[in-house]
Amino acid sequence: MSKPDLSHLRPDVRAMQAYHVQAVPPGLIKLDAMENPFVLSQDLQAELGKRLQAVEINRYPGPRTEELQKALAEFIDLPREHALMLGNGSDELIGLLTLAMARPGAKVLSPEPAFVMYKNFALQMGLEFVGVSLKDDFSLDLVGMKEAIELHRPSVVYLAYPNNPSANAWSESDIAEVIEWVSAYKGVVVMDEAYQPFAAKTWLTHMRENPEQNAQVILMRTLSKFGLAGVRIGYLVAQSAWVEELNKLRPPYNVSVLNAECALFALEHQEVYKAQAQTIMQEREKLFHDLAAIEGLTPYPSSANMMLVRVGAQGKGGDELHAQTDAWFKSLQAHGILVKNVSKMHPLLAGCLRLTVGAPKENQAMVQAFSQIAQSM
Ligand SMILES: Cc1ncc(COP(=O)(O)O)c(C=O)c1O
Numbered sequence: 251m252s253k254p255d256l257s258h259l260r261p262d263v264r265a266m267q268a269y270h271v272q273a274v275p276p277g278l279i280k281l282d283a284m285e286n287p288f289v290l291s292q293d294l295q296a297e298l299g300k301r302l303q304a305v306e307i308n309r310y311p312g313p314r315t316e317e318l319q320k321a322l323a324e325f326i327d328l329p330r331e332h333a334l335m336l337g338n339g340s341d342e343l344i345g346l347l348t349l350a351m352a353r354p355g356a357k358v359l360s361p362e363p364a365f366v367m368y369k370n371f372a373l374q375m376g377l378e379f380v381g382v383s384l385k386d387d388f389s390l391d392l393v394g395m396k397e398a399i400e401l402h403r404p405s406v407v408y409l410a411y412p413n414n415p416s417a418n419a420w421s422e423s424d425i426a427e428v429i430e431w432v433s434a435y436k437g438v439v440v441m442d443e444a445y446q447p448f449a450a451k452t453w454l455t456h457m458r459e460n461p462e463q464n465a466q467v468i469l470m471r472t473l474s475k476f477g478l479a480g481v482r483i484g485y486l487v488a489q490s491a492w493v494e495e496l497n498k499l500r501p502p503y504n505v506s507v508l509n510a511e512c513a514l515f516a517l518e519h520q521e522v523y524k525a526q527a528q529t530i531m532q533e534r535e536k537l538f539h540d541l542a543a544i545e546g547l548t549p550y551p552s553s554a555n556m557m558l559v560r561v562g563a564q565g566k567g568g569d570e571l572h573a574q575t576d577a578w579f580k581s582l583q584a585h586g587i588l589v590k591n592v593s594k595m596h597p598l599l600a601g602c603l604r605l606t607v608g609a610p611k612e613n614q615a616m617v618q619a620f621s622q623i624a625q626s627m
Pocket residue numbers: 284338339340341342365410413414442444471472473474479483484
């Protein structure tokens with residue numbers, strides 16, 4: 251059989267790596283992807299099953315996705331003169347926004363380390379990506395941000411609030427400054443609130459109270475961390491003029507009827523998900539305290555459902571630090587715990603693992619594993 255000739259493909263696409271999803275060896279406690287660890291009660295599962303059974307999967311999505319849009323608008327108390335657009339996860343929305351902004355010479359900027367898809371989508375669509383390193387404590391380097399924004403005038407600046415993987419939330423006055431600088435030349439600031447269910451604050455409050463100062467802001471949310479990662483529903487909120495334009499690029503029927511029905515069901519039972527988020531936030535504080543008590547570990551404060559933990563001793567060279575972090579990662583796996591090794595993702599993360607805050611028993615098992623490994627090292 252002859253092999254296909256790929257020579258008409260873009261050379262930069264051929265040089266790219268696909269997004270890597272870490273394999274999950276059977277039996278491990280999965281704490282690597284910021285998923286909600288709780289499953290629905292049997293009663294709710296049965297009720298959802300009935301709802302899904304009745305969905306007309308022979309028809310294209312229609313009224314139910316519109317109803318989901320309305321239900322989400324109510325859920326977030328959509329500010330006046332703003333509109334909401336649904337995506338197949340917020341990943342799709344990041345892609346659509348990048349596509350919409352891909353004028354010749356356009357650039358995308360975000361602090362780094364950050365969610366990798368900001369950069370990946372920029373490169374996929376031919377935009378230049380500018381990363382501005384965070385400070386050592388993972389706070390925004392405001393001076394560096396201002397310099398880079400003035401120099402590059404990026405069309406889009408992403409601020410994940412809280413950030414992935416550092417899990418911290420930027421100061422409100424820093425955010426306001428970034429928005430002012432970018433608005434001055436009519437760029438867009440994306441407030442990516444993927445981790446909002448676990449955060450004390452939301453930028454939506456400012457968008458509602460000060461629409462003029464936030465006219466260049468697009469807020470993104472997802473139901474993934476809320477508890478529906480498998481369902482793939484993201485949404486963005488902005489003043490209607492933005493949504494009207496972005497909607498032109500949205501593939502028809504981008505949200506499946508099954509996804510819409512699951513999300514409507516979850517919103518009807520939002521008290522269940524809110525209680526789960528409360529438990530996760532309590533567990534987060536306990537986890538921080540327990541990990542900080544283990545010699546050699548430095549957990550970082552979190553406003554999300556994840557936590558960065560420095561396991562590598564500072565002062566070591568890069569390779570040694572990565573090897574030490576890898577040894578922790580593998581030992582955790584041997585103890586039945588799967589986390590994410592982010593040591594090589596960015597120089598600031600050398601020596602770090604990223605954990606998801608799980609259910610109480612999972613966190614207990616994780617702390618126990620860390621403690622046993624620390625004793626054996
Ligand atoms: C900051 C941030 N934004 C967006 C996403 C994508 O979320 P979704 O599952 O809705 O595509 C993630 C996923 O981890 C994330 O960390």
